Amino acid sequence: MIILRTLAASALALSVAMPSMAADVPEGTKLAENQTFTYWVLDGIPSLDPQINTTTDGSDVLRNLFEGLYNEDAKGNLVPGVALEHSLSDDKLTYTFKLRDNAKWSNGDPVKAGDFVYSWRRLADPATASEYAWYMELMQVKNSKAVIAGDMEPSDLGVRAVDDTTLEVTIETPLPYFPQMLVHASTFPVHQGAVEAHGDQWTRPENMVGNGAYVLTDRAVGERLVMNKSDSYWDAENTVLTEITAQVVNNVNQGLTRYQAGELDYVEMPAGQYPRLAAEFPEQAKSVPRNCSYIYMMNLSDKGPEALKDPNVRKAISYGIDRDIIVDRVLQGGQKASYNWTHWATAGWERPEIEYAEWDQASRMQKAMELLNEAGYGPDNPIELKLQYNTDENHKKIAIAASQMLKPLGINLILDNYEWKVHLERLRNQDFDLARYAWCGDYNEPSTYLDLFASYSGHNNGKFLNEAYDAAVQAAKTADDPLPHYQDASRILADEMPIAPIYHYSLAFMLNPAIKGWPYENLGKNWYGKDMYRVAE
Template sequence: MTFRSRLLITTSVVLIATSGMLSANTHPVTGETLAADQSFTYRVGDESPSIDPGLVEDTDGADVVRDLFEGLYNQDATGNLVPGVALSHDVSDDGLIYTFNLRENAKWSNGDPVTAGDFVYAWQRAASPELASPYSWYIDLMSIENSGAVIAGDMEPSELGVTAIDDLTLEVRLSQPLPYFPQMLTHGTTFPVHQATVEEHGSNWVLPANMVSNGAYVLTEFVPQERLVRTRNPLYWDNENTIIETVTKLVITDENVALTRYLAGELDRTDVPAGQFPRLSAEFPDQAVSVPEACSYYYMFNLRDGAPEELQNPDVRKALSLAVDRDIIVENVLAAGQKAAYTFTHWAVAGFETPDIPMASMTQEERNAMAQELLAGAGYGPDNPLSIDLVYNTDDGHRAVAIAISQMWKQTLGVDTLLSNQEWQTFLDARQNGDFDVARGGWCADYNEASTFLDLMQSQSGYNDSKYNNPEVDALLAEARTSDNPQANYDRVEEFIAQDTPIIPIYHYAADDMFAENLEGWPYENFEQQWYSKDLYKVAE
C-alpha cells in the first residue's frame, strides 16, 4: 500500500498487566525464569492492505488480525483447534447445522460482552456486496446457506445462514455437509467485529483511537509503511496467561537491512534472505530455523479475453513451465529447505497424496527438450522470439527467483523477459485487474486441506487471477467438497493444471527465519504457521 504522507496515529491509553504470575517472574507452565523485557518485534516486507477482519487478504495482515481479534476457535502449537470465543459445538446428524456454545467471559476491549450477534453481523458484513470484501468468496467456500446469493446481491445479508439463538449460542446452517468446516474458523474473515464501532467510524474504525477489538492485544500505534504496535488487552479472557506485553511490526523492505538490524538486536524475528540460510544456520544454529510451511509459490498466466495471444496457447505455457529448473531455484537461489513443486497443493497438506505428474519424473534435460519442441510447434524460435512481461511484488527474494527463471527461459527457449517489480498494493491491483502477462503468485493455506489450494482453480474463485476456466475442474472441485475421499478428484485437478498450465508451480515453501535466542513459544510444528503473540515469551538469558 502506498501512502504519500507520513501519518502517526496513537492512543493515550495506558494498559496495566494484572497477571500475578508475571510478578513471580517465572513461566506458569515451564517454570522458566522470564526476561524483564517482554516485547516482541518482527519484520515484514510491506504494509498490509487492511487489518479489518472483513477485508484482510494477506498473511502479514492475518498475523495482526489474530492478535487483535479472536474467532470461534484458535490453533495450538501443532495446528489443532482449541477454544477461542467458542467453548464447543454440536453438529446435526445430517452435518448441515452447527451450534456453537460461546464463553461467558469474552469481552470487547471497551468492556462490552462478545455475543453470538457479533459473529452474525461480521459474517453478514463480509458477505455483503456493500463491503466488497476481496475474501467474500471465503464465506461461500464455507458452504453457508444462501452465501452465493448474498454475495451476488440477489439476497439480503440477513438471509445468510447464520443466527444468534441467544447471546451465547450461534447457529450456522450449511447448504451441504463440509467435513473440514470447523478448521475454516481460525481465518480472520470469520472473526467478530464490534458493530457500533464500525457503524460510528466507517472505514476509520480500524485506527488506534477508534478500534474496539476482542483479542489478546489492542492496537495502540500505527505509522503506515513504518510500524504497527499492539499492546496487551487487560479485558481479554485469558490475559492472566499472556506474557508478551507489546508487539511491534516493522516494515523493512530490504531483507538484508532487516537481517543487519536483527543481528544488532533490534528485531526478535526476521526472514532469512534468499540463499543465506546455509551460512546463517552454520553461524547461528540456535537462531536460524527452517520448517515446512503451508504455502506454494507459482507464476500465473493471464488467460483473460484480450490478454497476450501467445499465452493463450497451452503449449507455450507448458513450454515455459518445463523450462523452469526448480531444483536450481530451491537448492541454489533459495537454499532454505523449500521443495520443488510440480503440483499446486503443498506436499505436506493433511490427507493429501501427491499424484504422479509426468513432468516431475523427467530429467531437466528431457524437460528442456520437450519445451523447445512445444515452443517451436507453436511458431516461436530464433526468427520469431517470444517476449514476456513478468511482474512481481518488490522483494529481494522474488527478484532473485525472477532473474533466475528469466535466464532459464532465455537460455533454453530464447525468450526475452521484461521484469517489473511493484509495491504490494499496486501489485495486487494489477493482478486483480489483469494488468500483466505473467505474475508471481504465492498462496498460503487458509485451512489444512487440499481444497484451500485447488479451489483457486475454480472459475469463480476470487483469487483465480489467471481467470482459468475449465468446467471439468469446476465439477471435480464441487464434487470433492461432499466426498468422503476426495483424493481422486484432487488428482484429476492437479493433472488438469499440469496439462492446461494456467499456472507454473515452482516450489513449496519452508518458513525460514531468524529468531532471538531467548524467544520461546513459536509454533514450529504448526504447518500453517498460525502464531499468536499471546503464546510467546522471552526467557532470561
C-alpha cells in the first residue's frame, strides 16, 4: 500500500509498507512439496534483453529475472523493488530514489544506482536500436528526445547516480504518473559487465546476470524457458516458488488439452470456450479485465495500398466489422466491443462521444456503403486487401469473421498468416495492408495507449502522422486535467480511422487452483513468481 505524505515544504516522499513475505502465505497454509509453476505461452519470446524486448510474454519473464525501481502488488499498487522510496522536488521535476543496500545481482555484485544510469542510457542510445527508446521520451526524462535522435550523447540523459544507493532523475515537465511507468521492463537495470563481455549473447542462460527473484537456467527458443529461484535475491528467504517454466504451445486448443492433462498450471482459453469451461470448472476458469486492446492496423505509409490513403475507405472497413458478433459469438470470454483505442477500464479514462459507436450495425453498414461509393469503390468495383495475423486459432476466427462481414461492401480480405517473429518483422517494415495488432498498457493511464500513434512512437507501424493528434497528446502531458486532451486525441483517431478497433481484452484463462497469489485485480496482469505459491492438494 502506498501512502503519500508531506515530509517538508520542499519535497514529497513515497513510503511503502512492506509485507512480511514476498508471497503472502496465510498462517496455517499447507504448502506443496513441489513448488513449481508451469504456464503456457503461444509463441517463442524474441528477446530477454529488457531494453530490446517488445512483447508482453517477454515482460512476464523479465519481471522475474530482473527487478526495477518498483513492482506492483496484486491490485496494481506500487510496492518497493530496488527502490525503497523517492522524494520529489518542489518544481516536480527531480525524483530522488533511495535504493535498498541489500539488492544483489545473481553473481553476487551489489545493485547500484549506476546500474540504472547505464541501463537507461543504453535504452536511449541510438546504437542500441531499441523500439522502446521512445519510452524515455514518454517518461519526459531530460534530454531524452535529443539523445534518441543522436543530437546529444547518452551521458547527457537526465539520470545520475548521486551515490551507490541514490538515483536522481530529472524530467522536463511534471508527470504525475511517472512512478507508475517504472514497472515497465525497459527501465530495468542490466549488468554492464555481462553485456559488455558477451554482446548480444549476454541473455543466454550461461551468460545472463540478473537481479530478480529468479535466474534463467534453460532456454530452448520456441519450446520452453526455465527459471529457478535465485539465492542472491534480497528477499529469497520469502520467495516460495522454486521453479517457473514458460512452455511454448503454438496451438491454444492443444494448450488446453495439456492443461487438462496436468502438464500446465495456466493456459489461456480458446475462443468461445469460457461459458462451457466456467460451468464445468468454476474454480479454475476465470475471466477478468485486462489492460489490452485489439485492433486492425492500417498501413498508411508509402508502401501501403492506395485505397487506404482515403479516410472514407478506412472508416468503411471499421464500420463494417460487427464487434458484437466477435465478442458475443466468437470469443465469449467477457471481452467488450470497442470503438476507440484506450481500454475502458484504464484509470483516468472516459470515452468521448464517438458517433459511430452509438449506431446499430445496420446503420454502420449503410454509412460504410455510402463512404465507399464516395471513394469510388463498392461491390461493382471491389477493394482487395491482405489481412495479416500471427498464428493463433483465435486470430484466425476473428479474421474469417471480419472477412465475411466486409465482403458485402465490396471489400475482399485475403487472410495472410505468419508466425509471430515474421509477423513482427513485417509490421516493422510496413510490409502489410491490414494487420492484427494488440497493445497491452505499459502502465495504467491513458497515455500508454494514445502515445503509440504519435509521430515519435516506436510502435506506430502504420505510420499515421497527424499534427493535431501530436498536439493533443503533448498537451495532455502538461495539463492539470489531461482527460479533455486524451478525448481530443481519441476523436481524431475516430475521424481519421488509422485503425479499426475490435475489442477490449478480458483475460479468460484456466488456473490450477493449487496456485495461489495470482493478481486477479491487477489490470495489467503483471504477475511476479515471488508473490505466488503452490498449496498441497
